Amino acid sequence: MEARLEQALLLKRVVEAIKDLVQDCNFDCNDTGIALQAMDNSHVALVSMLLKAEAFSPYRCDRNIPIGINLTSLTKVLRCAQNDDILTLKAEDSPDTINLTFESSESDRLSEYDIKLMDIDQDHLGIPETEYAATITMPSAEFQRICRDLIALSESVSIEATKEGVKFSCAGDIGNGSVTLRSHTNVEKPELNVEIDLAEPVALTFSLKYLVNFCKASALSGSVKLCLSNEVPLLVEYGLSGSSWLRFYLAPKIGDEE
Numbered sequence: 001m002e003a004r005l006e007q008a009l010l011l012k013r014v015v016e017a018i019k020d021l022v023q024d025c026n027f028d029c030n031d032t033g034i035a036l037q038a039m040d041n042s043h044v045a046l047v048s049m050l051l052k053a054e055a056f057s058p059y060r061c062d063r064n065i066p067i068g069i070n071l072t073s074l075t076k077v078l079r080c081a082q083n084d085d086i087l088t089l090k091a092e093d094s095p096d097t098i099n100l101t102f103e104s105s106e107s108d109r110l111s112e113y114d115i116k117l118m119d120i121d122q123d124h125l126g127i128p129e130t131e132y133a134a135t136i137t138m139p140s141a142e143f144q145r146i147c148r149d150l151i152a153l154s155e156s157v158s159i160e161a162t163k164e165g166v167k168f169s170c171a172g173d174i175g176n177g178s179v180t181l182r183s184h185t186n187v188e189k190p191e192l193n194v195e196i197d198l199a200e201p202v203a204l205t206f207s208l209k210y211l212v213n214f215c216k217a218s219a220l221s222g223s224v225k226l227c228l229s230n231e232v233p234l235l236v237e238y239g240l241s242g243s244s245w246l247r248f249y250l251a252p253k254i255g256d257e258e
Contacts, residue, residue, distance in 0.1 A: 004089075005086070007086075008087035008102060011078060018071065025068070028066050029066075033053045034051045046249040135196075144218045150208060154170035210248075210250050233250055
């Protein structure tokens with residue numbers, strides 16, 4: 001397997017976004033790209049990533065290879081790369097290590113690291129295709145700001161989508177708070193658009209701790225997509241270059257859970 005990224009920054013940001021949720025995981029490499037799927041220890045959140053072969057140049061993978069890696073170790077090695085270094089990942093057919101090469105685009109510096117791999121037994125969960133009742137596309141920085149503001153008041157947030165808009169609200173010991181966003185189109189600044197695609201009204205409650213954690217992926221994409229339906233996990237999706245993506249799924253809180 002050999003995969004070359006024009007900028008190390010992409011992988012650095014992906015790993016930074018998921019390393020606090022998942023400690024060890026398999027990067028599943030095949031001829032279509034590199035995929036990852038893992039649950040957090042409490043089985044409340046699931047992270048799923050697909051970096052399609054088109055995201056790399058070149059990309060070669062002759063057979064399916066699971067690359068089991070500790071994300072803390074990977075983070076330490078990736079910190080040795082400059083953001084605009086060219087990053088090449090290499091692994092043998094049944095690898096004990098993965099080789100990372102960082103090539104400076106501006107000088108003749110070439111750094112090379114090997115990380116020992118782990119044998120991780122992970123169930124691959126089939127994520128059912130879901131027709132969501134509401135899909136909200138909004139600036140990722142706005143979503144991050146709302147989550148950070150509301151966690152000061154409460155541990156959980158209610159997300160309610162109606163034809164009036166989407167309302168994030170919480171109630172805590174020191175008081176209550178809410179933020180409502182309506183559909184909004186800004187022709188000059190499309191990155192500020194808010195789109196609400198609503199089949200039916202939906203209202204669910206989620207842990208803010210996890211949502212704040214998902215927001216670490218904000219650096220990867222200017223917009224985020226939230227997909228909601230009653231009684232199914234929330235989908236939070238960040239689009240990456242090409243048609244690659246990083247997705248988080250979060251189970252709703254039921255009844256009076258805290």
